Amino acid sequence: MPNPATVRRGTPRTPLLVLFALVFLLLSSAFAQDLSDMSWDDIVTQAKAEGEVTWYVWYLQDDLRRAVRAFEEEYGIRVRIPEGTMAGNADKLFAESGRSVGDIDVFAWGFDLYATVELPALFQPLTMLPVDDDRVNVINDVDGGEYVLAYWGNQSGIVYDPEHVAEADLPQHPEDFAAFWNANPGRFGFNYESGGSGPSFYQNVLRVLSGLDFSDGSADSERLAALRPGFDFFNASAAQYVITTSNADNIIRVSDRELWLAPAWEDHLAGLQSRGEVRPELKFYIPQMGMNGGGNGVAIPNNAPRPAAAAVFVNWLTSAETQTMFNRDFGTAPMHALADDTFALVPIEQRAFQVAAAAQPFRDQMVAAFIDEVILER
């Protein structure tokens, strides 16, 4: 028989729990209300009441946690940045898109990837933000429309050690790279996975040597066959270059004087240099054959649990001041027309060599073919 005392102690908790649940549900529904008919001041007030915002971003989480302290101090809203990979965060976004209230307030993704989904089905229009025409919502012909804003401009290129390679001798085209490999065996390395800088290098070599239009995403056998001269190009000099393991490995091995040239992201290199983790004298350039550039964008999921805080955070993230700070601290290309870009690693004229990443599904097929035809042949 149950102890009556136990039963008595347990009974009053039940209504309390129900009350908490009701309050939580009411608050959730209040927060989830449409922000478009609210003034910006009201949105900021509601954001402060929400008190917290969760930003799903897949890289430099520790550094970004430090960077968002300025926002936390200004608004009194805590920013949580969970650990996670880009693919993992995207899987979570898709998997919980059917829930009425999800976990993600602000979602970061490679800007070109937004073109692969139906934006209104996943994200809220950002029309609640104060009007600012200097923000960026189009990168490499991918239009984020009302739903996505760019917050991080990045550019892949080549990091080099000026102790060993003079600026005038930097390879600019595929044949220059082949000449460099043969003249300096084992001094050039690139990754084919774990980061996009190496893939940007080999895919642009394939683009130049095949003459294909990479903005066309169709992946028929004829287009894939056209990549053959590029595969032969890499196989002919296979012993002269090194395959590395990641973006970071590229930069570290150049800094360690093992390699002289390697693909890298401009912001990645700038961040490592500013933190003193690699040699400050390393330099960066974009070869004339072109390498991928673009950026990352943020959007607010339709089921964001704290939409007002998310809106205030996106407004801060895409402001000229924050973009200037990102340029200074991370070496990013600012995504606001009025931001200062004096800390960029490359002169403005080299930006002309920026190209868009190959369109899907062609890109995935090209990666698979490159692994089969070049990497497995080593």
Added chain:
Amino acid sequence: MTRRRWFVVPLLLAPGLGLILALVGSVVVIAIGQSFGLFSIFGGGAFSLEPWSETLDRRVYWRSVRYSLQVGVVSAFASVALAYPLALWLRKPFQGAAFIGAVLKAPLLVHGLVAAFLYVNVISYHGIFNQFMQAIGVWDGPRRLQNDPGAVGVYILQTWKNMPFALLLLTGAVRSISDDVLDAARDLGAGTWARFRRIVLPLTTSVMQAALVIIYIGALADFSFQVIAGPINRMSLSQLMVFFKDRGDWHAAAVVGVTLMVLALAGAAVLTLFIQLIGRGWPRR
């Protein structure tokens, strides 16, 4: 059995067996289903042989299968082979034996990821090992040892990590062999190798078999050592699974996952059979 018993027996087994079947079975069923196009992460999905036919058609898949099997088998045998002499050495207590045993088992406490990074630091282009080899005049200049194509780094790390586990199991088994048996063998003229082959090995077969199988399964599914220190011209099956998953190809990733499970099961069965067959022949030789 009465009808009532047919009902009661499964009911009594349900709390234990049911939990195991629910937890383990659901994972296996989902993985197998996903490999056939079902249970799509984005909802829906339909039965199809396409994920299997497409994945089995890839060179990268077959190279991963061969490579992972190689890592699993070599690591298991190398770990056990190294553990045996150490276990025999530590069989009889001597001053400092406990300390040496503890030091030898220390790698069990170090996560594989930490060990792999440490290893890469040591063998890097300007790392301690390269500097040492140049200092003693063996090498003229630094050599590129990182991500060696022969996967020597992976074998070293696997053996370093798994040998203590084999040692842990074998030490107990070797210590349980009576001195009288070994002394009798010695009196009858058996040398060190004969005593090991005819007495120690047969009496520790079951423990060695357990060590081999457990290490094989772990090494077969290696991810961390391979990603950091492994060769770049091939992927382990776990690495390939993550590679497919990161590209959003969950069905191909499931095919690789199911392959890993099948190879773990089949490999364990083959190893068990092999050891039992060999074991039967030991005393007669």
